[in-house]
Structures are given as C-alpha cells and as structure tokens.
Amino acid sequence: MISLQDLRFAVRSLRSHAGTMGFATLTLACGLAAALAILAVVDTLLLRALPYPNAERIVELDELADDGHAMNFAKPNYDDLVANVSAFEATSFYAAWTDTVGKGGEAARSNVVFSGGAFFRTLGAQPQLGRLYDAGERERVVVIGHALWQSLFGGRADALGERLDVAGEPYTVIGVMPAGFAFPEGSAVWMPTTQTDFGPSRTAHNWRAVGLLRSADALAEAQAAANAVATRLKQQYGDQTNAVAFGVTPLAAAVAAPVRGALLVLAGGALLLLLIAISNAFNLLLALAAARGREFAVRSALGASRGRLRRQAFLESLLLSAAAAAIGLLLALAAIRVLVRLAGGTLPRAAEIGLSPGTLAAAAIGAVLIAAVLSFTQTAGGSQLAQRLRESGRGQTDGRRHLWTRSGLLVAQTALTTALLVGAGLLTRSFVGLLAVNPGFDLDGAINVQLSFPGTRDAQQDAAMLQRIADVTEQIRRLPGVSAVGGVNALPLTGDGANGAFWDAGVKEIGGNMPPQLGYAEFRVAGADYFDAAGIRLLQGRKFDSRDRADGEHVALVSEAVARQTWPGRDPIGQRIQYGNMDGDVRPLTVIGVVGDVHERRLERAPAGAVYVNLEQRPKSLGDLNLVVRTGVALGAMLPSLRSVLDRSAADLPHSLRPLAELRVTATQQRRFNLVLLGSFALVALVLASSGLYGLMAFAVGRRENEFALRQALGASRRSIAQLVLGSGLRTGGLGVAIGLVLSLAGAQLLRGLLYGVPANDPLTLLGVSALLLATILLACLLPARRACAVAPREALG
Structure with a gap:
C-alpha cells in the first residue's frame, strides 16, 4: 500500500534528479502527444460511429467500373x-x-x-x-x-x-x-x-x-x-x-476511405515515435539507476524490503509518466488544432475530432504501463545489491549488464528511427515528383476571379448574363499589366465540373434507348480567351472566336486525349458529337480544334480528356464563372485593382480572388499533410536517437577513463583511442541502421498507396537515409571520443 510518506519521498527523489527526470518527462510527453493526436483522428474517423440513428445500418451505394x-x-x-x-x-x-x-x-x-x-x-x-x-x-x-x-x-x-x-x-x-x-x-x-x-x-x-x-x-x-x-x-x-458491379459500403467506412490508408501509416509512425520516446526515457533512467546504485544498496542493507524498493521505484516512474501524460495531453490538444488546419478540407468529420473519453482512458492506461516498464530500471538486479554496494564503493557505477542493456535499447531506437526516416524519405520523393508533374496549364503569373451567377431560365436571361460577363471581363482587361482574361465553369485540379458520355451526332436513339456512346470526358463551358489566359496549347484547328454565335452552328474543342481515344488515326476536326446529357442541349457540336491535355481532377492520374463548349452558345450550365487573369506584374500589386473592379461592377455577385498557383497547393494538400506529419515524427526520432547515442557513449567513456589512461601509459596514441570510441558507436548505431532498413523494406509496402513515381524499396532513399544516420551517429560520438583522448594518464592512474 502506497503511503503519503512514500509519495513525499518519491517527489523529493525526482526533484533531486530534476535534470534527467525533466528530460525524460519531455521526451515521453512528445511521444505521447503525437500518439494521442493521431489516435484522436483515428478514433473519430475509423472507430467512432457517425452521429446518425442506426448509423451501423447506413451504407453508401456506388457504381463500379x-x-x-x-x-x-x-x-x-x-x-x-x-x-x-x-x-x-x-x-x-x-x-x-x-x-x-x-x-x-x-x-x-x-x-x-x-x-x-x-x-x-x-x-x-x-x-x-x-x-x-x-x-x-x-x-x-x-x-x-x-x-x-x-x-x-x-x-x-x-x-x-x-x-x-x-x-x-x-x-x-x-x-x-x-x-x-x-x-x-x-x-x-x-x-x-x-x-x-x-x-x-x-x-x-x-x-x-x-x-x-x-x-x-x-x-x-x-x-x-x-x-x-x-x-x-x-x-x-x-x-x-x-x-460492371454495384458497391454497398458502410457509410462510416466510405466517409473515411479517402484518408484511411494515410491515417494507418501515420498511426504506425506515431506508435514508432512513442516506442522511441519510451526507449529513450528507459535509457536515461538506466543511467540514473546506475548512479543511484549505492543509494538502493544502502537502503536494502538498512532493512528496506525488495517490495518496498520496487513500490518506491514504481511510484517515482508513475509520477514521471503522469507528468508526461499531462503535458502530452496539452500538447495533443494543440497538435489536433494544427492537424485540422494543416489538413485543410482533406479530413472528413474534422469538427468532431477531439480527445474523447476513450482517448483519455488510453492515455491513462498508457501512463500506468509506461510507469511499470520504467520502474524496472530502478530495481533491476535487486538480488545483487551487496555486490552493487561494493562496486559503488570502488567508484564503479554500472556493470557490463547495464551497458549491454542500454546498447540494445539504442540499437532498437536507431532501427525504429531508420524506419521512420525511410517512410518520410519516400513521401518526400513522391511529393517532389508530384510537384514536377506538368498540369497542362500555366499556374504562375495568374489570378483566379470566381463569380457566382444565378441560374437562367430563358434566352433573354442568358443574354443578360453574357453581357454582364463581357462588361466585367472588359474592365479587368483594361487594367495595366493584364495580358489576357478568359473564363471557364470549372478550373483544372479542383475536381469541380461534370463529366459523362457523349455520342456520335449522326446516330439516333433507337426504341427510346440512347445510342452507343462514342467517348467519355470532362464537360467544360469556356470563353474564347480562356485557353490563352490559362496557357493551354492549341494543337490543331482553331479556338472559339466571333464566328461562333449563339444562333449559329454549335462548336466544341476537344483535348488531345479525347481526340486520340475517340478518333484514332482520323482527323477530329469536323467530327460531330452530341453531349446533351450534360446541359440538356441535344444540338450537335462540331469539333473545330484540339487543345493540350489538362489534369482536371488529380495530378496523380493521367488526364482523362475534356470537351469544351462555347460559353456564348451554352451558358445555361455555367453556374460559377472562373476568370483566369494573366498578368505580367506582381500578383500582390494586381489584387487591389481587381478588387476595385469587382466592387464597382460585381458587388451584388458572390465573388472571390486567389492566385492560380493555389490550385497546386490545394491539389497536393493531402500529400503535404502526410509528409509534414511523418517527417516531423522522423525528425523528433532522429534527435532522440542521436541524443541517446551521445548519452550512451559519454557514459561508456566515463566508465572506461582508467582503461584509456592505461592504454596511453602503455603507448597507445590518442588517434587509436578516438578510433576505438568512434568504432564502438558506429557498430552500435550501424547495427540499428541495418535492422531498420530490413524493417523499412517490410513496412514500406504499407506506404505503397501513398507513393507516386517512387518504388517502396527505392535505393536512393535507402542510401540517403543510411548516410544521414551514419553521419549523425558519427557526430554524436565525436565529443565523447574527444573526451576519451583528453584523459591524462597521470591524473587517472595517480
């Protein structure tokens, strides 16, 4: 039974070793904060039911291609x-x-x-x-x-x-x-x-x-x-x-599906970081236990039972882990807010994410388990207390067993750090590769002006809306520095806009059934100057111009992928298609030009192709008008002028402004979120592993000062002693790196769904991580090696 006296003694003991205990507490707090923040997200999205009655019976229905x-x-x-x-x-x-x-x-x-x-x-x-x-x-x-x-x-x-x-x-x-x-x-x-x-x-x-x-x-x-x-x-x-099939998926699973794989990977990364933090704290307390060996031996000799010593050690560890859990909870609350902000709109059910009672219970149980693990550092070797008393009297503060234990922990810590760094490296390579993908249009030097128009019911309202668009566009075009202005109903990379099948305009419906489809593409309503403003290349034919009147022949531009897939080996110019299922207008469209492919949905996928109809001829399905304003001046200098125009000519319409380059930021937000989180875990793990190695080598050098003095007295050079210390550290860290590479090769398969253009066993990433870790290990060993070389034989042996 723990008494008040035990509690007071534990507090005094922690206070007397405040430096070591404080660092161990912060280490554990960081690991717990990462684990709790990710657990809160996983709990909300993967474990917690949706907030609807009979949520377990609600399913999402899909068509499957x-x-x-x-x-x-x-x-x-x-x-x-x-x-x-x-x-x-x-x-x-x-x-x-x-x-x-x-x-x-x-x-x-x-x-x-x-x-x-x-x-x-x-x-x-x-x-x-x-x-x-x-x-x-x-x-x-x-x-x-x-x-x-x-x-x-x-x-x-x-x-x-x-x-x-x-x-x-x-x-x-x-x-x-x-x-x-x-x-x-x-x-x-x-x-x-x-x-x-x-x-x-x-x-x-x-x-x-x-x-x-x-x-x-x-x-x-x-x-x-x-x-x-x-x-x-x-x-x-x-x-x-x-x-070819219909999908029936529990709604909660369907909502979480877009982020499920990434969350499981991040949860694994957070767990590795927590294990590294526990290992680091264990290592610190092992060193402290060695320093306190005489204290425990004396208390035992004075009659303290082994149970009393273990109870005291557990209480000290429990106070430490409880403090770490409290700090970790506060850090986790802040981390959750950062996570939600960093994820943008990519995390579903973001408003529900928080520390639930289940998460708090997991933190409490985790604190007790960690305390139980850490308490072993204080009481290990209790049966050799007399021997420890004799060793401490001779100035020996640790035995070979403790050194081997700490070395083993460090190997494990380095291995887990290697696995985290490999994962972060693979995500980094994927992210950089994705940024290098050509989206098919020019993102730089342009501003997106979004205008929302109410729906139109007849030709008169269509004409009024088109005139309004022309007036606003002309005012923007007159601004100094504007080189082109053009609009489209849905911008690339946003996932907005409709898509569907189109048919050969020469084939009629038979028996009320639609004719066989000719192709499948994105459907876009675009103005004549959109392609110049967006930097989309014209490959064949012509663009929309003044010849394409509302009362004339309706025309369309198609992307290169549509032309290649629909009319292989044939000239697409002059082909006639019907796309009435998109806007209800079944009048044939004559293809007048072919433009370059654009990534309409995602950078990771090959362009599916698009059909562009003329805004002047098909305004009914416009909805939003996204003007692309191409400029040669700094965007910050152009924004006030654009706002002034919109305040004068479009104050009654919902509107917004943003640099066009934000489309790439938004399109890569989920990958950036994954990379920042796993990269942060890996960076913290690297700091903990290097500090742990430094502590181990400094401790080992302190134990071997007499040995190094004797070696120098017998003629050993300082260089050989430095090599001895560096070699020992590199062997310990190198073994951890080797084991970590094996672990990462096995675990990298979990990352496969998050990678783009990089194999899960990418040699460049594996070599780069190995080089980084070995260099870090070397740096961590340099100061202890220098200390070993500085030992004076006369002072150590005299």
Whole structure:
C-alpha cells in the first residue's frame, strides 16, 4: 500500500534528479502527444460511429467500373437497383454542389443538396423546426441547416414560410435541421428533386446514393443482390452502361476511405515515435539507476524490503509518466488544432475530432504501463545489491549488464528511427515528383476571379448574363499589366465540373434507348480567351472566336486525349458529337480544334480528356464563372485593382480572388499533410536517437577513463583511442541502421498507396537515409571520443 510518506519521498527523489527526470518527462510527453493526436483522428474517423440513428445500418451505394473505381449513379441504374434489392429499408439519391443562396438582395456561396424524398428517412434525421419534404413534394421548398438559419434568419422561429433564393430562384423554407446535421459534410440547404428531368442515360453519373439496411447483418445479402442486378444490366445494355458491379459500403467506412490508408501509416509512425520516446526515457533512467546504485544498496542493507524498493521505484516512474501524460495531453490538444488546419478540407468529420473519453482512458492506461516498464530500471538486479554496494564503493557505477542493456535499447531506437526516416524519405520523393508533374496549364503569373451567377431560365436571361460577363471581363482587361482574361465553369485540379458520355451526332436513339456512346470526358463551358489566359496549347484547328454565335452552328474543342481515344488515326476536326446529357442541349457540336491535355481532377492520374463548349452558345450550365487573369506584374500589386473592379461592377455577385498557383497547393494538400506529419515524427526520432547515442557513449567513456589512461601509459596514441570510441558507436548505431532498413523494406509496402513515381524499396532513399544516420551517429560520438583522448594518464592512474 502506497503511503503519503512514500509519495513525499518519491517527489523529493525526482526533484533531486530534476535534470534527467525533466528530460525524460519531455521526451515521453512528445511521444505521447503525437500518439494521442493521431489516435484522436483515428478514433473519430475509423472507430467512432457517425452521429446518425442506426448509423451501423447506413451504407453508401456506388457504381463500379471495370477497373474497380467507384462512380456516382446514373438514375436509371439506381432505380433498377432499388426495385430489385429487398435488403434495404430505405434508399435515397442526392447531388451536392455550391451555389448562390440568399434573401433580400444578399447572397453568398453555400453548399446545396438535391435529394430524393427518402433522404432524411434513410439517415434517420429529424428537423429541429418545421417539417421535411417527402417523395411526393411538388412545391418549390427547401430545408435549411442550423448555421444558415442563424446567419440569414437570426434563429427566428417564424423563418418557416419565408422566401430563400437559391441560384436566383425563389423557394419556401419549410424546415430547419439541428446543429449536428450537415450531410453531406458542409451542406446548408436541401431541396427535393421531384421537378428534375433525369433522362434515360445510364452513363450520366450524376447522383450519389445512400441506403438503410433492414438489419445490421444484411450487408452481405445487399451486396450479392446488388451485384446480380449490375450483371444483368450490363448484359442487357452493354456499352450503354459502364457499371460492371454495384458497391454497398458502410457509410462510416466510405466517409473515411479517402484518408484511411494515410491515417494507418501515420498511426504506425506515431506508435514508432512513442516506442522511441519510451526507449529513450528507459535509457536515461538506466543511467540514473546506475548512479543511484549505492543509494538502493544502502537502503536494502538498512532493512528496506525488495517490495518496498520496487513500490518506491514504481511510484517515482508513475509520477514521471503522469507528468508526461499531462503535458502530452496539452500538447495533443494543440497538435489536433494544427492537424485540422494543416489538413485543410482533406479530413472528413474534422469538427468532431477531439480527445474523447476513450482517448483519455488510453492515455491513462498508457501512463500506468509506461510507469511499470520504467520502474524496472530502478530495481533491476535487486538480488545483487551487496555486490552493487561494493562496486559503488570502488567508484564503479554500472556493470557490463547495464551497458549491454542500454546498447540494445539504442540499437532498437536507431532501427525504429531508420524506419521512420525511410517512410518520410519516400513521401518526400513522391511529393517532389508530384510537384514536377506538368498540369497542362500555366499556374504562375495568374489570378483566379470566381463569380457566382444565378441560374437562367430563358434566352433573354442568358443574354443578360453574357453581357454582364463581357462588361466585367472588359474592365479587368483594361487594367495595366493584364495580358489576357478568359473564363471557364470549372478550373483544372479542383475536381469541380461534370463529366459523362457523349455520342456520335449522326446516330439516333433507337426504341427510346440512347445510342452507343462514342467517348467519355470532362464537360467544360469556356470563353474564347480562356485557353490563352490559362496557357493551354492549341494543337490543331482553331479556338472559339466571333464566328461562333449563339444562333449559329454549335462548336466544341476537344483535348488531345479525347481526340486520340475517340478518333484514332482520323482527323477530329469536323467530327460531330452530341453531349446533351450534360446541359440538356441535344444540338450537335462540331469539333473545330484540339487543345493540350489538362489534369482536371488529380495530378496523380493521367488526364482523362475534356470537351469544351462555347460559353456564348451554352451558358445555361455555367453556374460559377472562373476568370483566369494573366498578368505580367506582381500578383500582390494586381489584387487591389481587381478588387476595385469587382466592387464597382460585381458587388451584388458572390465573388472571390486567389492566385492560380493555389490550385497546386490545394491539389497536393493531402500529400503535404502526410509528409509534414511523418517527417516531423522522423525528425523528433532522429534527435532522440542521436541524443541517446551521445548519452550512451559519454557514459561508456566515463566508465572506461582508467582503461584509456592505461592504454596511453602503455603507448597507445590518442588517434587509436578516438578510433576505438568512434568504432564502438558506429557498430552500435550501424547495427540499428541495418535492422531498420530490413524493417523499412517490410513496412514500406504499407506506404505503397501513398507513393507516386517512387518504388517502396527505392535505393536512393535507402542510401540517403543510411548516410544521414551514419553521419549523425558519427557526430554524436565525436565529443565523447574527444573526451576519451583528453584523459591524462597521470591524473587517472595517480
């Protein structure tokens, strides 16, 4: 039983060795902070249920292509799935986008969701105020989120029945969702799809889908039935559908899927860092135990039992680990905020991430376990206490056993550090390689001006919007230093914009079915000067110009990949395609030019190809206009002028400015997040390993001072003594590096999904990490080697 006297003695003991104990505490705190911060993220995304009733029964539904990647649903395929799978209690489809939302002339950008009537029922959601729409809703109504209710309506209960403009169209507010509901993440407005014309296309992947299983164990049944439906549809429709299977995935797993692999790798890195920190603290306390050998021997000789000594050692270690846990928790709270900020929008459920009771319990259990491990350093060798008393009387403060133990710990520490550094090196090489990828357009020296226009309903409104765009563009073009201005509905690398199949305009529908598709590409609405402003090369034909009038022949530009895949060995100029499933306009498009490929979605993937239609001819699907302003002056000097123009001519439109180069930053944000975290772990591990090696070598040199003095007295040179010390350190550290390389080769396979253009066993990375560690080991040994050479034989032996 631990008494108050034991506690006071433990506190005094820690205070008397404040330097060593303080460094051990900070070391453990760093390791615990990293582990707890990552554990908080893993707990939220991979372990904690979604905040919906019956969350374990909610699944995401996807179409799967022949290469296995998931796609949104085409509405006819969704209908067939729902009609033929009985394992679902409810299902719904939805589409999310960003649009102008406001009232009374005030408008802002908000996330809007179109959904089927069973959407809220599937998720088990209930309104805080008012009602929800259902499958039979025919009125123009919306349900709004709690934050939008507060900001636009001041949280008034009489907001129900008021008007809300979405994309310039009036809707009536019928319900308000509670503060905890925002599915999909960040959504602010929900509206029914009952007035939507879905069309017959089975390749128009416009809809995401969710389902509520009848029971938690019905997942396998639902998956088998869904795949049977997909197989039948593929046999029936052939190329008219490109889904070979349907995916049924628990919604929590689907939400976390984009970051799951990276989180597991980071969790492994945090665990390695924690083990390194524990090893370092263990090593420090072993040295302290050697110095306290006489103290424990005397206490034992005076009658202290072995149990009393072990209890005292455990209490000291528990106080140390408790202090480390407390500091680690504070550091973890700060680290979580940094992680969320660093991740940007790449971490789902970011608002939920925090130190849960489970995480705090894990910290408490970890502190006790660490205390149990560290307490062995104080009481090891208790059966040889008399021998230790005799050794301490002769000035020997440690035995060969302690030295071997510390050397073994250091080997393990170096091995784990090597594995972390190899992982960080591979991510660094991948990141640098990704930055070198040519995105297909010029990111430097340009500014993106985003303008959000309300939707248009007729030709008159189309003309008014085009005139407004022309006026704003002309004012920007007149600014000093502007060389080109052009707009597009969705910028590259953002993942925005639609994609889908297009058909040969010469083939008609047969029996109500769409003709076989001719190709599949991104669909972009672009102005005539967009390609010059964005730096996209014209490879063949011509660009849009004044000949392409709204009442004339509709034209299109295609990217090089579309031309190569759709008309191999043929001239694409003059080919006619139909792309009506994108904007509802079924008039044929004549190809007039071929432009360079652009990475529309991700830098890691080869460009899938794009079809560009003329803004002057197809303005209805514009939505956002992203102007690219090319300038020869410093961007910082251009921004005030652009803001002045927008304040004068577009004050009533939601708008924003950003350097175009931010697109690359955003596109690589997830990889940067992974690299910074794992790199930070590796850097801390390197510091701990090098400090541990320095401490071991300094300790060993101190024990061997008499030996080095004797060697010099017998004629040994200082150079040979230095080589002896350096050789010992290099052997210890080198063994750790060798073991670490083996571990990294085995563990690097876990990184495979996070790498780009670099093999998991990249020789350059392995050699670079080995060289860095060996150089660090050498530096850590230099000062102890110098101290060994400075031993005076007369002083040591006299």
